[in-house]
Amino acid sequence: MTEGPRARARSNVSLEQRAWNIRRKALLMGEVQGQGYIGQALGIADVLAAAYFHALDYRADDPEWEGRDRFLLSVGHYAIALYATLMEAGILPEEELATYGMDDSRMPMSGMASYTPGMEITGGSLGQGLGIALGMAMGLRRKGAGAFVYNLMSDGELGEGSTWEAAMVAAHHGLGNLICLVDFNNQQADGRSTAMLSAEPLEAKWRAFGWHCQRVDGNDLKAVVAAFDAARAVAGPVPRVIVFDTRMCKGVPFLEQREIAHFVRVEPEEWGKALGVLEEGRPQ
Amino acid sequence: MTSASMARKYKARQVQVGQRSTTSAMIASLAAEGYDTVQAPFGHALVELARRDERVLGLTADLGKYTDLHVFAEAMPDRFYQMGMAEAVLMSAAAGLAREGFMPFATTYAVFAARRAYDFIAMAIAEENLPVRIVCALPGLTTGYGPSHQATEDLAIFRGLPNLTIVDPCDAVDIAQMVPAIAAHDGPVYCRLLRGRVPVVLTRHKPDYRFELGKAQLIREGRDVLVIATGLMTMRALDAAEALAKDGIDVAVLHVPTIKPLDRATITEEAGKAGRLVVTAENHTVVGGLGEAVATTLLTAGVTPAFRMIGLPDAFLEAGALPTLHDMYGISTDRVAARIRSWL
Ligand SMILES: Cc1ncc(C[n+]2csc(CCOP(=O)(O)OP(=O)(O)O)c2C)c(N)n1
Ligand SMILES: [Mg+2]
Numbered sequence: 168m169t170e171g172p173r174a175r176a177r178s179n180v181s182l183e184q185r186a187w188n189i190r191r192k193a194l195l196m197g198e199v200q201g202q203g204y205i206g207q208a209l210g211i212a213d214v215l216a217a218a219y220f221h222a223l224d225y226r227a228d229d230p231e232w233e234g235r236d237r238f239l240l241s242v243g244h245y246a247i248a249l250y251a252t253l254m255e256a257g258i259l260p261e262e263e264l265a266t267y268g269m270d271d272s273r274m275p276m277s278g279m280a281s282y283t284p285g286m287e288i289t290g291g292s293l294g295q296g297l298g299i300a301l302g303m304a305m306g307l308r309r310k311g312a313g314a315f316v317y318n319l320m321s322d323g324e325l326g327e328g329s330t331w332e333a334a335m336v337a338a339h340h341g342l343g344n345l346i347c348l349v350d351f352n353n354q355q356a357d358g359r360s361t362a363m364l365s366a367e368p369l370e371a372k373w374r375a376f377g378w379h380c381q382r383v384d385g386n387d388l389k390a391v392v393a394a395f396d397a398a399r400a401v402a403g404p405v406p407r408v409i410v411f412d413t414r415m416c417k418g419v420p421f422l423e424q425r426e427i428a429h430f431v432r433v434e435p436e437e438w439g440k441a442l443g444v445l446e447e448g449r450p451q
Numbered sequence: 452m453t454s455a456s457m458a459r460k461y462k463a464r465q466v467q468v469g470q471r472s473t474t475s476a477m478i479a480s481l482a483a484e485g486y487d488t489v490q491a492p493f494g495h496a497l498v499e500l501a502r503r504d505e506r507v508l509g510l511t512a513d514l515g516k517y518t519d520l521h522v523f524a525e526a527m528p529d530r531f532y533q534m535g536m537a538e539a540v541l542m543s544a545a546a547g548l549a550r551e552g553f554m555p556f557a558t559t560y561a562v563f564a565a566r567r568a569y570d571f572i573a574m575a576i577a578e579e580n581l582p583v584r585i586v587c588a589l590p591g592l593t594t595g596y597g598p599s600h601q602a603t604e605d606l607a608i609f610r611g612l613p614n615l616t617i618v619d620p621c622d623a624v625d626i627a628q629m630v631p632a633i634a635a636h637d638g639p640v641y642c643r644l645l646r647g648r649v650p651v652v653l654t655r656h657k658p659d660y661r662f663e664l665g666k667a668q669l670i671r672e673g674r675d676v677l678v679i680a681t682g683l684m685t686m687r688a689l690d691a692a693e694a695l696a697k698d699g700i701d702v703a704v705l706h707v708p709t710i711k712p713l714d715r716a717t718i719t720e721e722a723g724k725a726g727r728l729v730v731t732a733e734n735h736t737v738v739g740g741l742g743e744a745v746a747t748t749l750l751t752a753g754v755t756p757a758f759r760m761i762g763l764p765d766a767f768l769e770a771g772a773l774p775t776l777h778d779m780y781g782i783s784t785d786r787v788a789a790r791i792r793s794w795l
Pocket of ligand 1: 207242244291292293294321322323324352353354355356357428429430512513514536538563567
């Protein structure tokens with residue numbers, strides 16, 4: 168693993184600031200469209216900040232650089248969050264922010280590989296990412312490459328059989344270069360994940376499937392960073408998963424306190440208000 | 452990522468019409484100016500059916516709110532099953548319930564039934580000819596979310612499946628009336644669904660219209676062109692016919708809500724009337740849908756009028772605003788009218 172690009176990406180900007188910047192960009196994109204999966208984006212911002220500014224190796228000016236760590240957005244509707252992150256990382260130009268979701272944009276509302284630099288796969292048909300990720304991990308291992316493959320999936324995707332097929336196969340083939348990130352925001356389309364289809368005991372499940380599993384507060388940056396470090400440091404050919412318990416709308420209290428739904432409604436005048444509230448919490 | 456399919460990688464979208472518009476991916480209703488609408492006709496019709504028939508159950512894979520099944524879930528919580536986001540087991544479980552004498556209505560999006568759950572539908576449900584009703588939102592091009600959500604080939608996939616009846620309703624009238632009709636049918640059914648605020652189209656053009664399973668019905672007479680349409684394209688055809696009438700072009704519209712079994716007799720009879728251009732119109736790829744089914748029917752019957760097809764191209768479609776996409780792919784009212792005009 169080369170240290171250069173990752174060290175540069177880390178720079179002197181704090182991870183708190185990165186996460187805040189990601190939240191702000193996501194809100195600005197939501198304002199452009201008047202909609203978007205903003206609750207999810209605000210919830211996952213800390214994990215994405217740690218991923219792109221601490222854990223991953225990549226070259227901003229060459230998103231297809233062969234040596235990069237792969238980051239797969241299985242949960243395609245989280246695209247707004249990844250676009251914000253890719254802009255923050257310099258992979259996507261910030262000028263394009265105002266085109267989010269527009270007809271001629273490179274940032275469609277659901278992530279698509281053919282549209283966006285840095286978007287590895289077309290997710291959105293949920294439950295597909297982990298299988299693709301394990302195939303890429305097998306491919307990288309065959310090539311002798313040291314890169315990791317990260318797959319970001321949602322708690323809803325835990326319901327798909329394909330997720331657990333992939334989990335078994337990855338463990339069987341000893342894919343130590345595979346790191347699965349599960350956003351446990353306790354939300355799905357029809358309601359609370361725990362009320363709909365209980366995944367518990369979740370850590371025990373992953374472990375029983377042969378994975379190294381951690382579960383941390385996904386909005387506690389220190390814990391998130393430590394989990395990424397621990398996942399990369401696991402010795403032996405075992406796939407790794409980190410379950411992040413996150414809070415939808417994190418960082419914008421009046422949205423956090425609203426009755427949370429899969430598609431959080433934000434009134435037209437509330438985008439500005441949300442940006443204002445976020446501003447008050449800007450890291451020092 | 453070197454294949455030709457990635458050739459368009461990272462290029463800005465090539466939008467043909469007008470200025471930018473935003474993705475109306477989450478719209479609850481299809482833009483249909485001038486029509487009254489009904490809220491969640493499927494959910495309400497299912498509740499009504501379930502009050503009369505205690506075998507009726509509702510199942511979904513995390514899309515109750517998005518398939519209008521929440522109306523049923525709220526009215527009859529003890530007859531509703533949330534399966535989590537697991538389309539394969541949704542279909543297997545529906546098959547199991549049907550085996551035990553129940554009448555499950557299973558809902559998801561059309562893409563996930565057709566693509567992910569297909570084998571389960573084929574073997575657990577269709578091969579056994581079980582009375583499972585699969586009701587799916589977002590048919591064809593009714594979301595701007597791109598290929599992951601656009602069910603452009605569901606009819607082609609399901610037409611190949613023996614035993615399966617396939618319905619593509621046009622409006623709230625069709626949906627409300629198809630629910631008891633498919634319940635009365637002994638065998639598996641796949642229905643495309645329009646959800647949310649659904650326009651009332653057919654009775655406005657033909658006040659005595661009633662949905663009949665397996666029947667094509669002439670909604671509008673016309674001397675110059677016969678449009679054979681299904682699903683929401685019947686609405687487009689009727690609207691285009693009104694526009695074309697102003698230019699003195701007289702367009703008949705034959706509505707074919709049941710795709711399989713196809714009402715060959717009515718289609719052959721109407722298309723056999725001399726002197727009319729025959730145009731099929733479907734919210735689906737031109738491969739394997741209504742157009743090809745009609746073409747086969749006519750050619751087999753020895754009826755060979757001038758024939759054109761309106762449908763989606765054989766391609767993965769773009770993401771974007773629905774009105775933009777409907778214009779781009781030729782299924783908006785304006786484009787339908789323009790194309791018919793160009794063929795005369
Ligand atoms: C295979 C598949 N089934 C159904 C859907 C429709 N769908 C889109 S998002 C969603 C909710 C899934 O849960 P999760 O991703 O945890 O939702 P969130 O946390 O964003 O509310 C569903 C069912 C889908 N995209 N893919
Ligand atoms: Mg979730």
